[in-house]
Amino acid sequence: xxxxxxxxxxxxxxxxxxxxxxxxxxxxxxxxxxxxxxxxxxxxxxxxxxxxxxxxxxxxxxxxxxxxxxxxxxxxxxxxxxxxxxxxxxxxxxxxxxxxxxxxxxxxxxxxxxxxxxxxxxxxxxxx
Numbered sequence: 001x002x003x004x005x006x007x008x009x010x011x012x013x014x015x016x017x018x019x020x021x022x023x024x025x026x027x028x029x030x031x032x033x034x035x036x037x038x039x040x041x042x043x044x045x046x047x048x049x050x051x052x053x054x055x056x057x058x059x060x061x062x063x064x065x066x067x068x069x070x071x072x073x074x075x076x077x078x079x080x081x082x083x084x085x086x087x088x089x090x091x092x093x094x095x096x097x098x099x100x101x102x103x104x105x106x107x108x109x110x111x112x113x114x115x116x117x118x119x120x121x122x123x124x125x126x127x128x
Contacts, residue, residue, distance in 0.1 A: 036094070047112065
């Protein structure tokens with residue numbers, strides 16, 4: 001059974017930084033496409049960044065240059081380093097694994113439809 005547990009959320013002022021972590025178990029983490037998504041009230045869940053098993057990354061346009069996704073396969077942990085945070089970055093951030101254990105990640109344009117394993121989410125609040 002796949003388990004994904006996020007941590008690291010919190011409140012920060014605009015311009016600040018946070019690092020999110022996602023501890024994974026019950027899967028072959030090193031071979032999995034993993035991603036970070038976020039949910040804000042009134043909006044669809046959107047892809048923030050994804051990282052495939054070969055460490056290729058894709059970022060949403062709104063976070064390029066400010067966020068960095070990474071993984072530590074020895075620790076089965078996915079990270080999201082967030083910098084220069086803006087109020088519009090606030091929301092619940094979810095860690096996810098692509099369904100079927102695929103190593104490659106689909107385009108972020110597909111949204112979250114290809115991901116079936118999800119964490120419980122961690123709240124990020126950014127004050128102006």
